[in-house]
Amino acid sequence: MKITLSHPTSNANVRSVAKSLVEAGILDAFFTSIAAFPGSPLDKLANVKLFAELKKRKFDSSLRPYTKMFPWREVGRILSKKMKAESLLLSETGIFSVDQCYRTFDSYVAGNFKKTDNNIKRAAYAYEDGALETFKYAKQHNIKCIYDLPIAYWETGRKLFLEEAERLPAWASTLGGGISDSQDKLNRKIRELELADMVVVPSHFVKNSIPDWAASKKVVLSPFGTPEITxxxxxxxxxxxxxxxxxxxxxxxxxxxxxxxxxxxxxxxxxxxxxxxxxxxxxxxxxxxxxxxxxxxxxxxxxxxxxxxxxxxxxxxxxxxxxxxxxxxxxxxxxxxxxxxxxxxxxxxxxxxxxxxxxxxxxxxxxxxxxxxxxxxxxxxxxxxxxxxxxxxxQTYTWENYGKNIIDSIKALSE
Incomplete structure (x- = not known):
């Protein structure tokens, strides 16, 4: 099975999955917004104070042959944040909001999915809020859908948030977007989970938040690794x-x-x-x-x-x-x-x-x-x-084991 992995910003767990897919020889393509590889112009630019944000977008050189970038919306978000252009960053509606960055990125991935031999089994590996269009394309082309849910499913989150807003009203404004997400955004989350063939979660708390209607889906629990410390x-x-x-x-x-x-x-x-x-x-x-x-x-x-x-x-x-x-x-x-x-x-x-x-x-x-x-x-x-x-x-929690658990489950999915 060949895997197309996508995430607009990427963090430690995404990097671990990507590295594990390369090492297993099953990565087909890796989509992200901005990727700086060792010795690349972006890597050198990251040393300039104004562009220090790029240090967070550094990737292992082994990913370079597989990587496709869609930087424009994310660049706009970063610049808008630096300029404190709040209207451009408004949740869901702002042209450079996190939601818009995820949605346009998702559409880009769906529109640029690598065309390969139909005899090769394939899967799309995508993350919450950035998977819908990718999964819709995948289902049309007999491609498996792997959904990474890094935080509790929205129904559990919203229930707890609403209870907190009532319990501690002074703190309600600090709860973040989960309490005010539009129905359109929630519908996207529902549809993403509906389309998933396999769900990857990092904890029992997230696993237990998956709704009953999705209980029959294959769920893989793989705890994050502990950062390596010298x-x-x-x-x-x-x-x-x-x-x-x-x-x-x-x-x-x-x-x-x-x-x-x-x-x-x-x-x-x-x-x-x-x-x-x-x-x-x-x-x-x-x-x-x-x-x-x-x-x-x-x-x-x-x-x-x-x-x-x-x-x-x-x-x-x-x-x-x-x-x-x-x-x-x-x-x-x-x-x-x-x-x-x-x-x-x-x-x-x-x-x-x-x-x-x-x-x-x-x-x-x-x-x-x-x-x-x-x-x-x-x-x-x-x-x-x-x-x-x-x-x-x-130290018993390693990124190597995190990736291995997921890779083993992907291989089982293809059998």
Whole structure:
């Protein structure tokens, strides 16, 4: 079977799938918006500060012969973002919105599908919100459809979002687009799943969100790999017990990731013995967060190497998310020696060996968050042991295994 893989921006999991497809000898074509390969003009341009965004679009040179680019809409989105042209970026309607980038890219893939011998079995591998036109073309040409669902299916997400908007109305504006997606966008998601022959998910939380009407579809659960960390990057700072316990939250600063509950937990604790460090992108003016909990230390986003360095200055990682797929930042934190406090909805339930690598808590429970932070505060001598265990457990999740699970399932699909 030959596979056509498509994703407009590409991230670590897309790169892993692409690399695995090349190594298995079954990649037919790889569509993306912008791809910089080692030594290429785009790769050199990425070293210019103005074009640093291109560093996120670097790919292994083995993909170069298979890659087809459709850059124009994505270039427009990046420039519009830099120029703060908000009207061009409006959700769904803006000409350079993420939705429009995905839709035009999807149409491009469908219109440029490689024509091959009909005797060769083929499959289209595409991602949520960017698969509909590709899958429609595939079905017309007897091509299998592999659907990658990286976050909980929209029905589960919307239900939880609406409940959160009612529970914590002050945080409603931080929930993101999932609460206000148009019916047209939701219909596209439904149709994409309907057309799928196989669904790839990163966690049990996402798998369990798939609706009953799609239960008969082949579902492949493959957890993301832990980012590789060099030895030079992985020296955990030894922290004195005489200093506050540093609890880290990292991610977009909204209630989708449960930040409102973490702030509520800090208000319950009401102690200077715990320092909350919040790193991520603002979803509201900074004054909003200070009004909710004034005592946190804000750290803006930064290059990945510096993120890891910040993690090593902290003691515990907390992510009480309401809706995720599988938050990769959990494994990054563990790789830096941080035990974790998370909800099942982070998609990382399997990362928890209770009391060894961290603690699993229910969603919407500031009391439980406060209880576990208090445990770490009162048992600081246990943190080095849990730190070592967290590192070891995180290392059992590799990108090689992530890709292999998917490739093996694709091969089974072709039999």
């Amino acid at each position: 030895n030079n990057d992985n020296s955990k700072e030894i922290r004195s017990h005489n200093r506050p316990l540093r609890v880290l939250f990292a991610g977009s600063m909204g209630q989708r990731k449960g930040l409102g509950d973490l702030f509520a937990a800090m208000r319950l604790l009401n102690t200077k013995e715990v320092e909350l460090v919040v790193m991520g992108s603002l979803q509201a003016p900074i004054e909003f967060y200070r009004n909710e909990y004034a005592g946190f230390a804000y750290e803006p986003g930064r290059p990945h190497k510096e993120v890891l360095a910040l993690m090593r200055t902290c003691d515990v990682f907390c992510l009480p998310s309401i809706v995720e797929g599988r938050a990769l930042v959990m494994q990054e934190a563990m790789s830096q020696g941080l035990p974790i406090i998370i909800t099942p909805n982070t998609g990382g339930e399997d990362l928890i060996i209770e009391g060894e690598t961290g603690f699993l808590i229910p969603i919407r429970s500031p009391e439980c968050i406060a209880e576990k932070i208090t445990w770490f505060l009162e048992n600081r001598d246990e943190i080095p042991r849990m730190s070592a265990k967290a590192k070891l457990h995180a």
